[in-house]
Amino acid sequence: MTNMMKALVKSKPEEGLWMERVPVPEIGPNDVLIKVKKSAICGTDVHIWNWDQWAQKTIPVPMVVGHEFMGEIAEVGSAVTKYHVGERVSGEGHIVCGKCRNCRAGRGHLCRNTLGVGVNRPGSFGEFVCLPEYNVVPIPEDVPDEIAAIFDPFGNAVHTALSFDLVGEDVLVTGAGPIGIMGALVAKRSGARKVVITDINPTRLALAKSVGIDHVVDASKENLADVMKAIGMTEGFDV
Structure with missing residues (x-):
């Protein structure tokens, strides 16, 4: 395998990303090297492209960005036991230290030393990405690549x-972005009684309708209290 790869890199402290040739990540004994097949674009990546205030104080330059992805394992470290070359996988993009007070108490999501893939360490907008074994997520055979x-x-x-x-509850989702829409669908499938999603962006409202959310409200034109009355609600939202 070559030791160089193509990647989209934040290589300058200004707007944009640049396609460059960079070294393939080196793996340690507990790491997995993944050949990226598909990578999605997150709002975080847009912030990095725009080089806004958050990105300027957060992103070290240069940085291979991206953290939503799937691929196939190309190489495993000598101590890796759960995965094998050729396996389809995705990954959790927050690398925690495992040693701090919160990690040792089982609260890794509060790790003070967290490193974000594509934010603080090289990400998935390259041909390969490296993750610790415990961050790798196997993909079921019936899940297509673009969903994974x-x-x-x-x-x-x-x-x-x-x-x-959520069972039998009335749920309001404020904001029909990708995660809001997915959350509304999860609520619906989990037994919520009424699921209402609001936004002011016509494209997002149309997308919410197209995927089957029952009550899609344009908050710039409709009064939520009137919508609640129209769909038979009397006591407000539970969630």
Whole structure:
């Protein structure tokens, strides 16, 4: 395997990304090297492209960006036991230290030393990406590549929606972005009684309607109280 690859790199502290040849990530004994097949675009990537205030204070330059992806394992470290070359996988994009107080208490999501893939360490907008074994996620055979590439945002939607007991409840989702729409669909499939999603962007509202969300509200033109009355709600939203 060649030791160089093509990647989209934030190589200058200004708007844009640049296609460059960069070294293939080197793996350690507990790492997995993944050949990227598909990578999705997150809002974070747009912030990095625009080089806004958040990106300027967060992103070290140069940086291979991207963190929503799927691919096939190209190489595994000597201590890796759960995965093998050729396996279809995705990955969790937050690398935690495993040693700090929160990690040792089972609260890795609060790790003070978290490194974000495509933010603080090289990401998936390259031909290869490297992850620790514990961040690798296997993909079931019946899940197509393009769906597997959005496990990251879909997981956010599922985790958020299922943080509540949704059965028989009335649910309001404010904002019909990709995660909002996915969250509304999860709520619907989980037994919510009424699911309402609001936005002011015509494209996003149309997308929400197209995927089968029952009550899609243009908040710039419709009064939510009137919508609630029209669909038989009397006591407000539960979630």
